[in-house]
Amino acid sequence: MSPFDSDYKIGVLGGGQLGRMMIQSAIDFNFNVHVLDPDANAPCKTIATSFTHGSLTDFDTVYAFGKDKDVVTIEIENVNTDALKALEREGVSVFPQPELIELIQNKTLQKKFYLENAIPTASFIETANKSEVAQHKDFLPFVNKLATGGYDGRGVQVIRTEQDFAKAFDAPGFVEKLIPFEKEIAVIAARNQNGEVKCYPTVEMVFHPEHNLVEYLFSPAVISIEIEEKAQAIAQNLIEKLGLVGLLAIEMFLTKEGEILVNEIAPRTHNSGHQTIEGNETSQFEQHLRAILNLPLGSTKIKTPAAMINLLGEDGFEGFAKYEGMNQVLGHNGVHVHLYGKKITKPFRKMGHATVTATEAEGLREKVNFVKQHLKIKA
Numbered sequence: 001m002s003p004f005d006s007d008y009k010i011g012v013l014g015g016g017q018l019g020r021m022m023i024q025s026a027i028d029f030n031f032n033v034h035v036l037d038p039d040a041n042a043p044c045k046t047i048a049t050s051f052t053h054g055s056l057t058d059f060d061t062v063y064a065f066g067k068d069k070d071v072v073t074i075e076i077e078n079v080n081t082d083a084l085k086a087l088e089r090e091g092v093s094v095f096p097q098p099e100l101i102e103l104i105q106n107k108t109l110q111k112k113f114y115l116e117n118a119i120p121t122a123s124f125i126e127t128a129n130k131s132e133v134a135q136h137k138d139f140l141p142f143v144n145k146l147a148t149g150g151y152d153g154r155g156v157q158v159i160r161t162e163q164d165f166a167k168a169f170d171a172p173g174f175v176e177k178l179i180p181f182e183k184e185i186a187v188i189a190a191r192n193q194n195g196e197v198k199c200y201p202t203v204e205m206v207f208h209p210e211h212n213l214v215e216y217l218f219s220p221a222v223i224s225i226e227i228e229e230k231a232q233a234i235a236q237n238l239i240e241k242l243g244l245v246g247l248l249a250i251e252m253f254l255t256k257e258g259e260i261l262v263n264e265i266a267p268r269t270h271n272s273g274h275q276t277i278e279g280n281e282t283s284q285f286e287q288h289l290r291a292i293l294n295l296p297l298g299s300t301k302i303k304t305p306a307a308m309i310n311l312l313g314e315d316g317f318e319g320f321a322k323y324e325g326m327n328q329v330l331g332h333n334g335v336h337v338h339l340y341g342k343k344i345t346k347p348f349r350k351m352g353h354a355t356v357t358a359t360e361a362e363g364l365r366e367k368v369n370f371v372k373q374h375l376k377i378k379a
Ligand SMILES: Nc1ncnc2c1ncn2[C@@H]1O[C@H](COP(=O)(O)OP(=O)(O)O)[C@@H](O)[C@H]1O
Pocket: 122, 143, 145, 150, 151, 152, 153, 154, 155, 156, 176, 177, 178, 179, 180, 181, 184, 207, 212, 251, 263, 264
Protein backbone atom coordinates (compact mmCIF):
# COMPACT_ATOMS: atom_id res chain seq x y z
CA MET A 1 0.00 0.00 0.00
CA SER A 2 1.21 3.51 -0.79
CA PRO A 3 0.86 6.39 1.67
CA PHE A 4 -0.67 8.30 -1.25
CA ASP A 5 -3.60 5.87 -1.44
CA SER A 6 -6.73 7.63 -0.22
CA ASP A 7 -7.44 5.02 2.47
CA TYR A 8 -3.90 4.98 3.95
CA LYS A 9 -4.03 5.98 7.62
CA ILE A 10 -1.33 7.63 9.70
CA GLY A 11 -1.94 7.55 13.46
CA VAL A 12 -0.22 10.03 15.77
CA LEU A 13 0.05 9.61 19.52
CA GLY A 14 -0.23 13.14 20.86
CA GLY A 15 -2.20 16.04 19.49
CA GLY A 16 -0.19 19.06 20.62
CA GLN A 17 1.58 21.70 18.57
CA LEU A 18 4.06 19.23 17.09
CA GLY A 19 1.24 17.07 15.75
CA ARG A 20 -0.56 20.16 14.55
CA MET A 21 2.38 21.36 12.47
CA MET A 22 2.84 17.81 11.15
CA ILE A 23 -0.78 17.87 9.95
CA GLN A 24 -0.20 21.23 8.26
CA SER A 25 2.54 19.53 6.27
CA ALA A 26 0.54 16.31 5.70
CA ILE A 27 -2.24 18.29 4.01
CA ASP A 28 0.12 19.13 1.13
CA PHE A 29 0.37 15.39 0.38
CA ASN A 30 -3.30 14.43 0.97
CA PHE A 31 -2.14 12.28 3.92
CA ASN A 32 -4.81 11.25 6.43
CA VAL A 33 -3.66 11.92 9.98
CA HIS A 34 -5.62 10.46 12.88
CA VAL A 35 -4.77 11.71 16.35
CA LEU A 36 -5.07 10.43 19.94
CA ASP A 37 -4.69 12.86 22.85
CA PRO A 38 -5.83 12.98 26.50
CA ASP A 39 -6.85 16.65 26.18
CA ALA A 40 -10.32 16.99 24.64
CA ASN A 41 -9.27 20.43 23.30
CA ALA A 42 -5.81 19.45 22.05
CA PRO A 43 -4.30 21.68 19.30
CA CYS A 44 -4.89 18.94 16.66
CA LYS A 45 -8.53 18.43 17.50
CA THR A 46 -10.12 20.55 14.80
CA ILE A 47 -7.65 19.78 12.00
CA ALA A 48 -7.00 16.02 12.27
CA THR A 49 -8.75 13.61 9.88
CA SER A 50 -10.17 12.11 13.08
CA PHE A 51 -9.54 12.91 16.71
CA THR A 52 -9.78 10.35 19.53
CA HIS A 53 -9.89 11.63 23.08
CA GLY A 54 -8.00 9.20 25.31
CA SER A 55 -4.92 8.28 27.31
CA LEU A 56 -1.53 7.80 25.63
CA THR A 57 -0.25 5.64 28.46
CA ASP A 58 -3.14 3.16 28.72
CA PHE A 59 -2.47 -0.11 26.86
CA ASP A 60 -6.04 -0.73 25.67
CA THR A 61 -6.59 2.85 24.47
CA VAL A 62 -3.35 3.00 22.46
CA TYR A 63 -3.87 -0.51 21.08
CA ALA A 64 -7.47 0.19 19.99
CA PHE A 65 -6.39 3.49 18.40
CA GLY A 66 -3.55 1.90 16.43
CA LYS A 67 -5.24 -1.28 15.26
CA ASP A 68 -6.67 0.04 11.98
CA LYS A 69 -3.76 2.35 11.13
CA ASP A 70 -1.08 1.65 8.51
CA VAL A 71 1.62 3.49 10.42
CA VAL A 72 1.67 4.87 13.96
CA THR A 73 4.03 7.60 15.09
CA ILE A 74 4.45 9.92 18.08
CA GLU A 75 4.78 13.58 18.91
CA ILE A 76 5.57 12.88 22.58
CA GLU A 77 7.66 10.08 24.15
CA ASN A 78 5.44 9.36 27.13
CA VAL A 79 3.28 6.69 25.47
CA ASN A 80 2.45 3.04 26.13
CA THR A 81 5.21 1.17 24.33
CA ASP A 82 3.79 -2.29 25.17
CA ALA A 83 0.73 -1.42 23.10
CA LEU A 84 2.99 -0.21 20.28
CA LYS A 85 4.94 -3.49 20.38
CA ALA A 86 1.67 -5.45 20.19
CA LEU A 87 0.57 -3.37 17.19
CA GLU A 88 3.91 -3.98 15.50
CA ARG A 89 3.51 -7.75 15.99
CA GLU A 90 0.16 -7.50 14.23
CA GLY A 91 1.61 -5.77 11.19
CA VAL A 92 1.14 -2.07 11.96
CA SER A 93 4.31 -0.09 11.17
CA VAL A 94 5.45 1.83 14.24
CA PHE A 95 8.08 4.57 13.77
CA PRO A 96 10.10 5.47 15.72
CA GLN A 97 10.40 1.83 16.83
CA PRO A 98 8.80 1.10 20.25
CA GLU A 99 11.99 -0.24 21.84
CA LEU A 100 13.79 2.99 20.90
CA ILE A 101 10.98 5.10 22.37
CA GLU A 102 11.39 3.01 25.54
CA LEU A 103 15.14 3.61 25.63
CA ILE A 104 14.76 7.35 25.10
CA GLN A 105 11.87 7.67 27.61
CA ASN A 106 14.40 6.88 30.30
CA LYS A 107 17.26 9.38 30.62
CA THR A 108 19.40 6.92 32.61
CA LEU A 109 19.14 4.39 29.77
CA GLN A 110 20.01 7.18 27.32
CA LYS A 111 23.17 7.98 29.27
CA LYS A 112 24.15 4.30 29.39
CA PHE A 113 23.62 4.04 25.63
CA TYR A 114 26.03 6.95 25.07
CA LEU A 115 28.66 5.27 27.25
CA GLU A 116 28.30 1.89 25.53
CA ASN A 117 28.57 3.48 22.10
CA ALA A 118 31.40 5.92 22.83
CA ILE A 119 29.14 8.94 22.26
CA PRO A 120 30.63 11.90 24.19
CA THR A 121 28.45 12.95 27.16
CA ALA A 122 28.89 14.55 30.60
CA SER A 123 29.98 12.05 33.26
CA PHE A 124 27.24 10.80 35.58
CA ILE A 125 26.41 8.52 38.49
CA GLU A 126 23.11 6.68 38.74
CA THR A 127 21.03 7.43 41.86
CA ALA A 128 17.91 5.76 43.26
CA ASN A 129 16.62 8.52 45.53
CA LYS A 130 17.33 11.77 47.37
CA SER A 131 19.58 10.28 50.04
CA GLU A 132 21.78 8.68 47.39
CA VAL A 133 22.14 12.05 45.66
CA ALA A 134 23.37 13.51 48.98
CA GLN A 135 26.18 10.92 49.09
CA HIS A 136 27.94 12.52 46.13
CA LYS A 137 29.56 15.56 47.78
CA ASP A 138 32.78 14.90 45.86
CA PHE A 139 30.91 15.14 42.55
CA LEU A 140 29.58 18.70 43.19
CA PRO A 141 28.55 20.84 41.36
CA PHE A 142 26.13 18.63 39.44
CA VAL A 143 22.70 18.40 37.90
CA ASN A 144 20.24 15.90 39.33
CA LYS A 145 17.96 14.48 36.62
CA LEU A 146 14.89 12.29 36.86
CA ALA A 147 15.10 9.11 34.77
CA THR A 148 11.53 9.48 33.58
CA GLY A 149 8.72 11.99 33.40
CA GLY A 150 10.70 15.25 33.21
CA TYR A 151 10.39 17.75 30.34
CA ASP A 152 10.94 21.49 29.80
CA GLY A 153 13.31 21.57 32.76
CA ARG A 154 10.87 19.99 35.20
CA GLY A 155 12.98 16.89 35.74
CA VAL A 156 16.26 18.78 36.14
CA GLN A 157 17.67 20.31 39.33
CA VAL A 158 21.00 22.10 39.59
CA ILE A 159 22.85 21.14 42.80
CA ARG A 160 25.79 23.47 43.41
CA THR A 161 26.46 22.97 47.12
CA GLU A 162 25.47 20.62 49.95
CA GLN A 163 22.74 23.12 50.90
CA ASP A 164 21.04 22.29 47.60
CA PHE A 165 20.70 18.57 48.48
CA ALA A 166 17.21 19.34 49.83
CA LYS A 167 16.17 20.15 46.25
CA ALA A 168 17.21 16.72 44.93
CA PHE A 169 14.59 14.39 43.45
CA ASP A 170 13.44 11.51 45.63
CA ALA A 171 13.13 9.19 42.65
CA PRO A 172 15.40 7.18 40.32
CA GLY A 173 17.71 9.16 38.07
CA PHE A 174 21.32 10.29 38.09
CA VAL A 175 23.66 13.10 38.96
CA GLU A 176 25.54 14.61 36.05
CA LYS A 177 28.52 16.99 36.11
CA LEU A 178 27.45 20.61 35.75
CA ILE A 179 28.91 21.73 32.43
CA PRO A 180 29.87 25.42 32.17
CA PHE A 181 29.04 25.28 28.48
CA GLU A 182 29.81 27.92 25.90
CA LYS A 183 26.63 27.21 23.95
CA GLU A 184 23.76 24.78 23.68
CA ILE A 185 23.42 23.51 20.16
CA ALA A 186 21.13 21.01 18.45
CA VAL A 187 20.99 18.92 15.32
CA ILE A 188 17.94 17.14 13.97
CA ALA A 189 18.72 13.95 12.09
CA ALA A 190 16.30 11.98 9.92
CA ARG A 191 16.51 8.37 8.76
CA ASN A 192 14.12 6.32 6.65
CA GLN A 193 13.73 2.54 6.38
CA ASN A 194 16.06 2.42 3.39
CA GLY A 195 18.77 3.73 5.73
CA GLU A 196 19.04 7.13 4.06
CA VAL A 197 20.17 9.75 6.63
CA LYS A 198 20.00 13.54 6.45
CA CYS A 199 20.90 16.01 9.20
CA TYR A 200 19.86 19.64 9.54
CA PRO A 201 22.59 22.23 9.98
CA THR A 202 23.33 22.93 13.65
CA VAL A 203 21.24 25.50 15.51
CA GLU A 204 22.03 27.40 18.67
CA MET A 205 19.63 27.70 21.61
CA VAL A 206 19.31 30.43 24.16
CA PHE A 207 17.49 29.36 27.31
CA HIS A 208 15.37 31.38 29.70
CA PRO A 209 17.53 31.87 32.83
CA GLU A 210 14.86 30.61 35.26
CA HIS A 211 12.53 28.35 33.36
CA ASN A 212 14.85 26.10 31.33
CA LEU A 213 12.66 26.58 28.24
CA VAL A 214 14.24 27.48 24.93
CA GLU A 215 13.73 31.22 24.82
CA TYR A 216 14.98 31.68 21.32
CA LEU A 217 17.04 29.87 18.78
CA PHE A 218 19.34 30.84 15.91
CA SER A 219 19.84 28.99 12.66
CA PRO A 220 22.56 28.43 11.66
CA ALA A 221 24.59 28.30 14.88
CA VAL A 222 27.57 30.63 14.99
CA ILE A 223 30.28 27.97 15.24
CA SER A 224 33.40 27.01 13.32
CA ILE A 225 33.30 24.60 10.39
CA GLU A 226 35.20 22.05 12.53
CA ILE A 227 32.57 22.18 15.29
CA GLU A 228 29.79 21.99 12.70
CA GLU A 229 31.34 18.89 11.17
CA LYS A 230 31.82 17.32 14.59
CA ALA A 231 28.16 17.96 15.54
CA GLN A 232 26.92 16.54 12.22
CA ALA A 233 29.07 13.43 12.64
CA ILE A 234 27.76 12.84 16.18
CA ALA A 235 24.16 13.18 14.96
CA GLN A 236 24.66 10.82 12.03
CA ASN A 237 26.45 8.29 14.22
CA LEU A 238 23.71 8.41 16.87
CA ILE A 239 20.77 7.84 14.53
CA GLU A 240 22.63 5.03 12.75
CA LYS A 241 23.72 3.33 16.00
CA LEU A 242 20.12 3.45 17.19
CA GLY A 243 18.84 2.37 13.76
CA LEU A 244 15.98 4.76 14.34
CA VAL A 245 13.41 5.41 11.63
CA GLY A 246 11.97 8.92 11.93
CA LEU A 247 13.46 12.08 13.37
CA LEU A 248 16.02 12.29 16.15
CA ALA A 249 16.62 15.66 17.81
CA ILE A 250 19.99 15.81 19.52
CA GLU A 251 20.67 18.48 22.16
CA MET A 252 24.36 19.07 22.81
CA PHE A 253 26.64 21.23 24.91
CA LEU A 254 29.56 22.96 23.24
CA THR A 255 32.19 23.38 25.94
CA LYS A 256 34.61 26.28 26.21
CA GLU A 257 37.35 23.88 25.06
CA GLY A 258 35.48 23.15 21.81
CA GLU A 259 34.30 19.73 22.91
CA ILE A 260 30.78 18.53 22.13
CA LEU A 261 28.82 16.57 24.75
CA VAL A 262 25.44 15.01 23.98
CA ASN A 263 22.90 16.23 26.53
CA GLU A 264 19.70 14.44 25.54
CA ILE A 265 17.86 13.12 22.52
CA ALA A 266 14.21 13.05 21.46
CA PRO A 267 12.81 10.64 18.83
CA ARG A 268 10.49 13.13 17.14
CA THR A 269 10.02 16.62 15.81
CA HIS A 270 11.42 19.15 18.23
CA ASN A 271 11.23 22.72 19.44
CA SER A 272 14.74 23.27 18.08
CA GLY A 273 13.49 22.64 14.52
CA HIS A 274 10.51 24.99 14.23
CA GLN A 275 12.51 27.49 12.18
CA THR A 276 12.89 24.86 9.43
CA ILE A 277 9.35 25.72 8.25
CA GLU A 278 10.54 29.05 6.84
CA GLY A 279 14.30 28.65 7.04
CA ASN A 280 15.11 25.34 5.33
CA GLU A 281 14.21 23.63 2.09
CA THR A 282 12.25 20.89 3.90
CA SER A 283 10.55 21.49 7.24
CA GLN A 284 11.19 19.04 10.08
CA PHE A 285 7.48 18.12 9.98
CA GLU A 286 7.59 17.13 6.33
CA GLN A 287 10.89 15.34 6.94
CA HIS A 288 9.34 13.31 9.76
CA LEU A 289 6.54 12.21 7.44
CA ARG A 290 8.99 11.36 4.67
CA ALA A 291 11.12 9.32 7.09
CA ILE A 292 8.31 7.24 8.62
CA LEU A 293 6.72 6.64 5.19
CA ASN A 294 10.06 5.57 3.65
CA LEU A 295 9.98 8.36 1.09
CA PRO A 296 13.16 10.07 -0.13
CA LEU A 297 14.33 12.54 2.52
CA GLY A 298 14.16 16.21 1.58
CA SER A 299 17.04 18.66 1.42
CA THR A 300 17.90 20.14 4.82
CA LYS A 301 19.71 23.11 3.30
CA ILE A 302 19.25 26.53 4.90
CA LYS A 303 17.32 28.91 2.63
CA THR A 304 17.67 31.90 4.92
CA PRO A 305 19.14 32.56 8.38
CA ALA A 306 16.30 32.43 10.91
CA ALA A 307 15.56 32.83 14.59
CA MET A 308 12.72 31.18 16.49
CA ILE A 309 11.08 32.60 19.58
CA ASN A 310 8.71 30.60 21.75
CA LEU A 311 5.60 32.63 22.48
CA LEU A 312 4.95 31.90 26.13
CA GLY A 313 2.00 32.85 28.30
CA GLU A 314 2.87 36.00 30.27
CA ASP A 315 3.66 35.41 33.95
CA GLY A 316 0.73 36.25 36.22
CA PHE A 317 -2.01 35.56 33.65
CA GLU A 318 -4.26 32.51 33.41
CA GLY A 319 -7.46 32.21 31.39
CA PHE A 320 -8.72 32.74 27.83
CA ALA A 321 -5.75 33.94 25.79
CA LYS A 322 -5.62 37.51 24.47
CA TYR A 323 -2.87 38.47 22.04
CA GLU A 324 -1.41 41.96 22.45
CA GLY A 325 0.79 43.63 19.86
CA MET A 326 -0.11 41.33 16.99
CA ASN A 327 -0.57 44.22 14.54
CA GLN A 328 2.83 45.74 15.26
CA VAL A 329 4.53 42.37 14.91
CA LEU A 330 2.74 41.42 11.69
CA GLY A 331 3.61 44.81 10.26
CA HIS A 332 7.30 43.92 10.56
CA ASN A 333 8.86 42.24 7.51
CA GLY A 334 10.09 38.70 7.93
CA VAL A 335 8.08 37.87 11.05
CA HIS A 336 6.09 34.63 10.81
CA VAL A 337 3.64 33.83 13.60
CA HIS A 338 2.44 30.31 14.45
CA LEU A 339 -0.26 29.98 17.10
CA TYR A 340 -1.03 26.55 18.50
CA GLY A 341 -4.78 26.73 19.00
CA LYS A 342 -4.63 26.68 22.82
CA LYS A 343 -7.60 28.58 24.25
CA ILE A 344 -6.24 28.89 27.77
CA THR A 345 -2.99 30.67 28.60
CA LYS A 346 -0.95 29.98 31.74
CA PRO A 347 2.37 31.45 32.92
CA PHE A 348 5.11 30.22 30.54
CA ARG A 349 2.78 27.89 28.61
CA LYS A 350 3.97 27.46 25.02
CA MET A 351 1.16 29.18 23.11
CA GLY A 352 2.92 29.52 19.79
CA HIS A 353 6.18 30.55 18.22
CA ALA A 354 7.43 33.19 15.84
CA THR A 355 10.14 32.67 13.28
CA VAL A 356 11.97 35.70 12.00
CA THR A 357 14.06 35.69 8.88
CA ALA A 358 16.79 38.11 7.80
CA THR A 359 19.86 37.98 5.64
CA GLU A 360 22.30 38.56 8.52
CA ALA A 361 22.53 37.84 12.26
CA GLU A 362 22.18 41.49 13.32
CA GLY A 363 18.84 41.78 11.54
CA LEU A 364 17.66 38.63 13.31
CA ARG A 365 18.50 39.95 16.77
CA GLU A 366 16.70 43.21 16.09
CA LYS A 367 13.57 41.34 14.96
CA VAL A 368 13.72 38.91 17.91
CA ASN A 369 13.84 41.85 20.31
CA PHE A 370 10.97 43.58 18.49
CA VAL A 371 8.75 40.48 18.77
CA LYS A 372 9.68 39.93 22.43
CA GLN A 373 8.92 43.54 23.30
CA HIS A 374 5.62 43.81 21.48
CA LEU A 375 3.89 40.44 21.47
CA LYS A 376 2.35 39.54 24.83
CA ILE A 377 -0.06 36.74 25.68
CA LYS A 378 -2.30 37.65 28.58
CA ALA A 379 -5.73 36.65 29.81
N1 LIG B 1 24.98 18.79 32.95
C1 LIG B 1 24.48 20.00 32.74
N2 LIG B 1 25.24 21.09 32.91
C2 LIG B 1 24.76 22.34 32.73
N3 LIG B 1 23.49 22.60 32.38
C3 LIG B 1 22.66 21.56 32.20
C4 LIG B 1 23.11 20.21 32.37
N4 LIG B 1 22.08 19.40 32.11
C5 LIG B 1 21.02 20.19 31.79
N5 LIG B 1 21.36 21.50 31.85
C6 LIG B 1 20.48 22.65 31.55
O1 LIG B 1 19.12 22.30 31.80
C7 LIG B 1 18.37 22.28 30.57
C8 LIG B 1 17.34 21.17 30.62
O2 LIG B 1 17.97 19.91 30.77
P1 LIG B 1 17.60 18.67 29.87
O3 LIG B 1 18.40 17.50 30.34
O4 LIG B 1 17.75 19.04 28.44
O5 LIG B 1 16.10 18.42 30.29
P2 LIG B 1 14.69 18.68 29.59
O6 LIG B 1 14.16 17.31 29.33
O7 LIG B 1 13.89 19.39 30.62
O8 LIG B 1 14.93 19.46 28.34
C9 LIG B 1 19.43 22.11 29.49
O9 LIG B 1 18.97 22.56 28.24
C10 LIG B 1 20.55 22.96 30.06
O10 LIG B 1 20.30 24.34 29.88
